[in-house]
Structure formats: structure tokens, C-alpha cells
Amino acid sequence: MRAHQPVMVDDVIKYLNPQPGHIYIDATCGTGNHSYFILRKTSGRCTLICIDKDPRAIMRARSYLKEFSENVIFVRDGFENILEIVKNLKIDIPSGILFDLGFSYEQISNGSAGFGFRQDGPLDMRFDPETGISARDVVNNFSVDKLAELLKKYGELKNSLRIARLICEERKRRKFETTRHLSDFIATCGISGKGIHPATRVFQAIRIYVNNELENLSAGLNSAAKILMQGGRIVVISYHSLEDRIVKNFMRKTHNLKILTKKPIVPDEYEKKTNPSSRSAKMRAAEVIS
Ligand SMILES: C[S@@+](CC[C@H](N)C(=O)[O-])C[C@H]1O[C@@H](n2cnc3c(N)ncnc32)[C@H](O)[C@@H]1O
Known part of the structure; x- marks a missing residue:
């Protein structure tokens, strides 16, 4: 089976700007591909909280990120609960959070999860x-x-x-x-x-x-703006206009955020061609200013 290809990795790393010694959250770790690049950028010297609702995703990410296991904390939960997640972990204030919304290639191509219409499986669709x-x-x-x-x-x-x-x-x-x-x-x-x-x-x-996706997205974003340190970054990749509208309005209306991407960043033609799942992706980023 082809593995999930992470979307706009270079831009995610540029805007999240992970630094050694800091704490980051991958709110939708999926298979752990973006997580891998965050950890690699800091030579494995940051702490990464990897969150996903799907226990199958957490299992895959755990195995994929084995070499960094000492620096990663896996949490099987929804990012809408991020305030409680961070509180329960008793960690220092995080410096950045990534949301890569939607589903992974593994989820859509695994018939048993019932997400995709190209693979037969029980009609389920729950993360x-x-x-x-x-x-x-x-x-x-x-x-x-x-x-x-x-x-x-x-x-x-x-x-x-x-x-x-x-x-x-x-x-x-x-x-x-x-x-x-x-x-x-x-x-x-x-x-x-x-x-x-x-x-x-x-x-x-x-x-x-x-999956109550839109309400959860609003809750997750609002919480993210509360838990990050000053200068912390929020990076969001969305895949359809309903999500992107929420992200855009959130970044515009949240008083303690400075928008870093005037227009959404989109994949270049090469990425769209080689990773069709990226075709509709839009990335927006903001920085916490107070
Ligand atoms: C596009 S995939 C992430 C892929 C990942 N960035 C990678 O490169 O491997 C989105 C993931 O978000 C998870 N997810 C969706 N809604 C969630 C929520 N409310 N809380 C936590 N995880 C969620 C899904 O289970 C899925 O694994």
C-alpha cells in the first residue's frame, strides 16, 4: 500500500519554525509524517506532542517515529480537548501547533474504516x-x-x-x-x-x-491561541472551503494573533501532480503576539 505523503512540508517547517528545546504539538499526527520533519528539523531535540483521535493512526505513528521515541508523547484524543490535554501533561508552554485536517491516505484506502468510496468496507467514517x-x-x-x-x-x-x-x-x-x-x-x-x-x-x-469536524476545528483553534507562548505559531492545512473559511475567520478575528500568510499557501504544480491528495490544500499560519 502507498503511504501517506505529507503536504507542503517545507512551508509547514518554515512557518512552524521548530527550535531545539521547545515544545510543539502535532494536533493531527496521522501517520507521523509532518511530525518526523518537525523532529528532524530540531535533530530530535524538541518535545513533540502527537495527538490523533484514531487509535490506528497512533499505532502507525508510534512505529514510524520510533527513532525519536524519547522526545514524543502520544495522545489518543481529539484536538478540541487540547486545553485539558496540555493541562494533564503538566508540560511547559508550547511554541507551536500544527493542524493538518481531514483524513490520511491510510484511512481513506483502508476499507475497514469506511471512509472512502473507492474501497469497499462497512459504512463507518468515524476517526x-x-x-x-x-x-x-x-x-x-x-x-x-x-x-x-x-x-x-x-x-x-x-x-x-x-x-x-x-x-x-x-x-x-x-x-x-x-x-x-x-x-x-x-x-x-x-x-x-x-x-x-x-x-x-x-x-x-x-x-x-x-466527526463533528467543523465545531471541533473551531474549538481546537480557539484553544490553540490560548495555550501557546508569545511568538508561538499556529499552522493549519485545510482541504475544503468550509474548513478554510473557519481558519481564515479565526485568524482574522482572534485579537492576540498576527497573520503570517496574507494569502493561503498552496502546493506547487509538481506537488499537486505527484501527490494528488494535496490538490485542494490551503495552508495558513499565524503568530501569537500577546
Ligand atoms: C491529514 S491526516 C494527518 C496526516 C499527518 N499530518 C501526516 O503527515 O502523516 C489528519 C489526521 O487527523 C486526525 N483527526 C481528525 N480530526 C481530529 C480531531 N478532532 N482530533 C485529533 N485528530 C483528528 C485523523 O484521524 C487523521 O489521522
């Missing part, structure tokens, strides 16, 4: 497979109106009511249990997507809902 409700519950049990609302809000689908109605008709015939069933069915619903699979936005909407 933490032990809490909350699964995509299966949403698709099989939500009312037409509730489904339509979340498809519109999180998938920005214009014909959300029609799609919700079609889903509810289909589930009377056969309950949705697998990602393949849902994606094949959505492909018959007549959604036009500019060069993207018709199921892309439906899956995005359900995944955002199931």
Missing part, C-alpha cells in the same frame, strides 16, 4: 471508531429533512433534498451497510460534479457530520 454515531446510523436512520440539511450544510449540495429522498427510498428496499452500496447508489442519483466522483460531496458531508 475514533469507539465513540459517536457511524455513517451507517446516519444514512439508515435520519429523516429526509435531517439528511437533506446535513448534505446541504456540509456537502454544499444544491439538490440535497432530492438526494436525501432518494437515499430514504433506497434504504426501504435495502439498508446501507457498505461504502460501495452508498457510492454506487449515489452514482445513479444524477449529481453533476466537475471532474469529481459524484459521491465525493455526499461522503464529505456525512464524514464532517459524524
Whole structure:
């Protein structure tokens, strides 16, 4: 299996600017690729708190970062709980935090996590497979109106009511249990997507809902601005406009932040070509000024 390729590594390192002896947080450590470069930049002489909700990601990162194990603290939790996480660790004030949002290549290509429509698997989509409700519950049990609302809000689908109605008709015939069933069915619903699979936005909407992603992002960012030292950096990579809007507004409106990226940084053509997952990425960075 191809491994997750980290996005915009050079820019992440430039803006996070990790220094030996300081503490950094990788709020979405995933497989640990960005973590690796943060640790390498300081020759393994910083402390890195690696957070992820997904226990499978923590296991992969633990193995990937073995050579730096003395400098890394792994935390299986949500970044929305970052205030408590930092408090419980009883560490000094961190100097930077990275959020690389969304999902990793390992998550999307592992059918058993139920994230992707290209691999068949149980319809789940939870980053933490032990809490909350699964995509299966949403698709099989939500009312037409509730489904339509979340498809519109999180998938920005214009014909959300029609799609919700079609889903509810289909589930009377056969309950949705697998990602393949849902994606094949959505492909018959007549959604036009500019060069993207018709199921892309439906899956995005359900995944955002199931993981409470936008509310968690706001909570994580607000907490980040409170826990960092003066001069500390917040670096965020987002992958769709709903996330980027939250990040942009947060950086503009938070009084103790100075924006370092007037416009979002995007991958160059070479990166987009060699790492298709980076195509929609936007990076923004800010510095704590008080
Ligand atoms: C794009 S991947 C990170 C990849 C990582 N930067 C790398 O290069 O290997 C995003 C990760 O964020 C995790 N995640 C998503 N929401 C989270 C949350 N609220 N708290 C903690 N981790 C979260 C996912 O489980 C996933 O592993």
C-alpha cells in the first residue's frame, strides 16, 4: 500500500519554525509524517506532542517515529480537548501547533474504516471508531429533512433534498451497510460534479457530520491561541472551503494573533501532480503576539 505523503512540508517547517528545546504539538499526527520533519528539523531535540483521535493512526505513528521515541508523547484524543490535554501533561508552554485536517491516505484506502468510496468496507467514517454515531446510523436512520440539511450544510449540495429522498427510498428496499452500496447508489442519483466522483460531496458531508469536524476545528483553534507562548505559531492545512473559511475567520478575528500568510499557501504544480491528495490544500499560519 502507498503511504501517506505529507503536504507542503517545507512551508509547514518554515512557518512552524521548530527550535531545539521547545515544545510543539502535532494536533493531527496521522501517520507521523509532518511530525518526523518537525523532529528532524530540531535533530530530535524538541518535545513533540502527537495527538490523533484514531487509535490506528497512533499505532502507525508510534512505529514510524520510533527513532525519536524519547522526545514524543502520544495522545489518543481529539484536538478540541487540547486545553485539558496540555493541562494533564503538566508540560511547559508550547511554541507551536500544527493542524493538518481531514483524513490520511491510510484511512481513506483502508476499507475497514469506511471512509472512502473507492474501497469497499462497512459504512463507518468515524476517526475514533469507539465513540459517536457511524455513517451507517446516519444514512439508515435520519429523516429526509435531517439528511437533506446535513448534505446541504456540509456537502454544499444544491439538490440535497432530492438526494436525501432518494437515499430514504433506497434504504426501504435495502439498508446501507457498505461504502460501495452508498457510492454506487449515489452514482445513479444524477449529481453533476466537475471532474469529481459524484459521491465525493455526499461522503464529505456525512464524514464532517459524524466527526463533528467543523465545531471541533473551531474549538481546537480557539484553544490553540490560548495555550501557546508569545511568538508561538499556529499552522493549519485545510482541504475544503468550509474548513478554510473557519481558519481564515479565526485568524482574522482572534485579537492576540498576527497573520503570517496574507494569502493561503498552496502546493506547487509538481506537488499537486505527484501527490494528488494535496490538490485542494490551503495552508495558513499565524503568530501569537500577546
Ligand atoms: C491529514 S491526516 C494527518 C496526516 C499527518 N499530518 C501526516 O503527515 O502523516 C489528519 C489526521 O487527523 C486526525 N483527526 C481528525 N480530526 C481530529 C480531531 N478532532 N482530533 C485529533 N485528530 C483528528 C485523523 O484521524 C487523521 O489521522
